[in-house]
Amino acid sequence: MEWDRLFEDLEDQIASGWEAERAALDAENERLRIARLDLRTRLTALAAEGCVATAVLADATPVRGRLRAVGADWTAVQPHESAGLSLLPEHAVELWSLDHGALLASGAASEPLSPLRERMTFGFVLRDLARRRRGVTLRTRSGALLTGTIDRAGADHLDLALHDAGAPRRAQAVTGFRVVPFASILAVGTDAPPPGMP
Numbered sequence: 001m002e003w004d005r006l007f008e009d010l011e012d013q014i015a016s017g018w019e020a021e022r023a024a025l026d027a028e029n030e031r032l033r034i035a036r037l038d039l040r041t042r043l044t045a046l047a048a049e050g051c052v053a054t055a056v057l058a059d060a061t062p063v064r065g066r067l068r069a070v071g072a073d074w075t076a077v078q079p080h081e082s083a084g085l086s087l088l089p090e091h092a093v094e095l096w097s098l099d100h101g102a103l104l105a106s107g108a109a110s111e112p113l114s115p116l117r118e119r120m121t122f123g124f125v126l127r128d129l130a131r132r133r134r135g136v137t138l139r140t141r142s143g144a145l146l147t148g149t150i151d152r153a154g155a156d157h158l159d160l161a162l163h164d165a166g167a168p169r170r171a172q173a174v175t176g177f178r179v180v181p182f183a184s185i186l187a188v189g190t191d192a193p194p195p196g197m198p
Contacts, residue, residue, distance in 0.1 A: 040090075042106035044070045046098070049105055053077070054097040055088055057186045059143055062097075063088065071120040084190040089122045092186040122182060126153035129190065137165060137189040138180060146178060157181045166191065 046053060047067040054064040055077060063086050065079040073090045098106070129136060130150040138146040138160065148162040149169035158180050163173040 037107065040070060043067065043075055043096075045108060046102060046106050047075070049102075051098065051102040051105065053102065055086075055093045056095050056097060057088070057092050057139070058094050058141060059139075059186060060094075061139065061186070063187060069117075071117055071122070071125060074122040074125060082189070087122070087125060087188040087190070089182065089185055091183065123153055123155060126150055126158055126182075126188065129153075129188070130158070133169060135166060135169075135191050136160075138185055139187040139189075140180065140184045141186060142184070146180070148174070151177075156183070 047070050050066055050068075052064070052066050054062050055075070056062050063077055063079060065077040065082075065086070067075065068078050068085060069076040075088050075090070075093070076085045077088060078085050130153050133149055135147070135149055138144075140146065146160055146162060147165040148160045151159040151161050153159075160178045160180055161169055161174045162176045162178060163169060167173050
């Protein structure tokens, strides 16, 4: 009888040792997974869930809304008060503010960007807006708000025809032109989501 209790006790000790070792390995694997996790992957997970977050831009302007899409170097946020989108280049966002549930969800395993989205850079999206003659509002690092239509978008800059917000680009409505480096842009607001954006 005493031997049976001794063997049961030994079995329990071995089982609990294995459980502790397995838990330590699981914890280490999770730490390694988190160490490899990049921001774009987390934002992609949040956009897939349609989470609400606030992007605080480099000039301290908050942009609160539902995350709609993530590209190679930008994120699209649909502000609550607008049917349009705010396209935020990666370099312009100082920090993301979100609730605890969304924070935990963003760290969960998610699908990587599709090969097409991997190639959709900020410049690619701006060239599409130029092609569609979509009215935009640009917020720059200096705090300027420029409204108009993107005439052309190059590799690292765009040409903006200035006119009143919501007005179509007509020669008589244009009040000036600006060449804006992408590095100066904090946000590009559109009146409506570009086609193909969810």
